[in-house]
Amino acid sequence: MRSIRLVSSVLAPLLLVAMIVVATAQYVGVRSIVLGLPAVNEEGEGVIIPARIYLYYPGSGIVDAKPSNLVASDTKDSVKVAYYYAAISTEHNPLDYDLLVNFNTSLSVGGPSASGFIATGIIMLFEGVELPINATMTGMLAPNGLLLPVAGIPAKVVAASNSGYELMVIPATAAVKLPEENIAIVRVCSVDDAVGVLEGLKPLTINVNVSVAKEVFGRIASRFVNDTKFFMRVAEEIAKELHPSQAETVKKFIEYANKALENRDYYSAASLAFVAAFNASMAYIMSGKDVEKLWQILGKPDEVRAKAARYIEATRLKFEAAQHVGIWGFEALAMAEVRLYLSETLAESEKPFDQVISVLRAYTALSWAKLAYNKLKPEICEQIEKWHSSFHQLKW
Template sequence: MRKILVLLLAIFLLNSTFAVIIKAPAVSLTDKGYVGVPINIQINVTKGDGHVFMDTMPLTELDMQGSARIAAKVAGEVTGKDMNKYNIYITVRSDVPVVGGPSAGGTMTIGIICELMNWSLNKHVMMTGMINPDGSIGPVGGILEKIEAAKKANCTIMLIPKGQRYVEVNGKKVDAVEFGKKLGVKVIEVGSIYEAIPYFTNKKIVIKEYPENISIEEKYKNIMKKLSENVLKMANEKYENISKELSNNYYVDYEYQTMLLNELNASKNLLDKANNEYITSEYYAATCSAFNALIKLETIQHTIGYLTGKEDISTFLTNVQDEIESDEKIVYSKKVTTNNFEEILAGRIRIVEAKKLLYNAWKSYYLGNYDEAIKYGSFAKLRGDSAVWWVSLKENDNNSEIINESKLKPLAQQYLDNAETISTYVETIFPNLPTDGLENDLESAKEAYKQGDYLLTIAESIDTCVKAEIPLVIFGDIKYFKKYARNKINLAENLGITPISALGYYEYADSLNDSISKIMYYKYSSYYAQMDIDVMKVLNKTNKENISEINIVTNEKVNSEETATTKGNNVGVIISAVIGGLIGFAGGYLARRAST
């Protein structure tokens, strides 16, 4: 009898969850305009299968629900937990209707982290800010009203997104820090969830930093050096041939002659850039620059052919179509192994892009826009060629294990779900943003999944995620994205992986001057490094314990004005209730036994 009661007690305690209750600021529309109001968010985490449930009263808009899914994903990465093994229950309550918005995303992430780690919360801290999939905190509206909400909730610290200290009100800039000071609220800017955690918990989560693996870096450089040498050779030779051909075609009219000469000069500038990048061992960047030069030169070549009557556009596009079909057969004839799946994936991605470019070429042709048809057709041809270059980088791969791609189906579904979540989230937040490109990429991912091409599904899903996230992080901290990507790469390398695509995108991002493009390619880099880790984990080719140690938790204390907590107080009450309930259950059970 005692054993049964002890067992019941253990089961009950193990399955009981202690809710985290955290306050978040929101904005409500009243007769007097917008005002800040605090809302209560209760978070429970149980064993489960990856679901996120939300109950809101009054009802909130869909962007908060999207935020909840992103928050769960980020919390899993920050804590090293596999969120496919948990269910998240989020209950939001407010006394008044609040204006919809994703500003509680960061707060929900903090709450989920504390629930996963069984940490107490500082009840005198409040936060506003979107949560982005990489853990960065995005901008929100109503900063001043939310500081007022913090005051109403008796909070002494208010965390706001980095870069939002100065708020424009009626054409004048208001310092949020000074505004908060007058209310007795200390306003602090944070750029990521890692910066926010110490204020809520007096604990610090640090991204575990891994060193670069020198041997793998050299291996990557040797692979990319080979590719860049081949592309540079082709581009330099083509430049010499096209220069001669263009100089001999004086019968091309002046307008076209000028246009083509300008394109030739542009290609020369790209080639000079590529040659310099090669000299400084920036092989991926050199390959990209040389490839872009090739596109211009190919376009010039076929434009001359069209203008001189030597080439028919329809015949040219038909030939390109035949070449792409031939390239596709080569790419898909290659066996996918643990050593070459990145290169094979790169080839498949380029075949898909070649087909899309060819579609645009035919479309331009039938609309009578022949210049555009030639540009798209030239690009499509070279993109198909590049697919073969990539899958040919590792010809001698007989000793590597062949991958059964069906094993990647659950991972592909996970990436596809993530892409749908993020794209829907962004569409909800930015309803006026053109999303045709996102929808097309998502459809491509779904089509690849239907065809059983799970590697391609993952790549197309990554493409969707990166493009969707750009509006969220456009004003973000480039240093954060760079560090985040570099650490993902280093983790992959320390697990014995050669993350070719991730290293290539990282190198290319470094070579760019445009901040948005830099952010985009750093994000591609981090996504592809994570893909490598995930694929090898699925195939059991790496140490699972190492993968779960992306972040480490320390007990470093941070300066905080308050130490009172919410969860700590609640736990005592809940434990008392649990024990009381069990005692009552045991007493009732014994009484019933005695009466029989």
């Protein structure tokens, strides 16, 4: 059994950012593990993408994901985060190894939703533990090891069940109604918990204040509902300016978002609405239309960034003034800070594509900041499961 020391949790986010090394190495040892990664295709259907992770020794910190032409940059970045977290949390020097993740697929691979499972797999490689062949997992890794909710979990559950998996690990905070399938679902709070489950151990437990349940889930649900409606409205307005074939693609994602809302899958709804707005904006720019009209719909880049920065600063001051803060609330604030930073790195670019990405990142930064409730802290995973039994009866 393994425990993550406090110093690892504190230093990991800093080291993740600091360690970027490019080199070559001759390997004397290699370990590998195969993961069945749940994903969602462009039609909104669940699929399983096989991926083999190779851990090479000795190395120099090289991290790669292939096929290069199919793996999006955000997925490559999430693989790096997963590797550095797994190495640091198991007290290995990430600069002593190299890592390759080979996705066995002809589909485009994007997003960070597999990063939690990839981190779990790498940890098991470091520990020399085999992954049960009947188990799979989904969830985004946070830099401190928490497992965050992702989109499309119901579709992924169906795909996992249809593929013969008997156990699926999902984030404990995934506030979504799951379909009735012949597969066991285990909710966990962190990657460390996931490793424990897959190694046959009992997840960690932490003292809990049950009274915050409705307030916490109410905040999360209402935030995602608001985000969904905003991005759908933006996408619909931009789609009016597009060629019918382009508009049809945007409308398809809006339909997916509406369906997710109906199923009370709020995180998926917000994610799909975001994709609709992104695709609509990119199609608008590619058509060569007046960019100023796009900013009238989407929001002027400087103004959106400034609004996000002001809200994040105000939230940070609240955290600094509080005598005690919850780690989950602090994590949300950290996510907001990272997204604002990514938005601001593109602020000086004159390319309309970069400005669209900058604006959308600023909106996501604002959304995370509004989730940064300073009393939001870890709870017992078993207790969170109980909350889910009554979650769908609550009205927002």
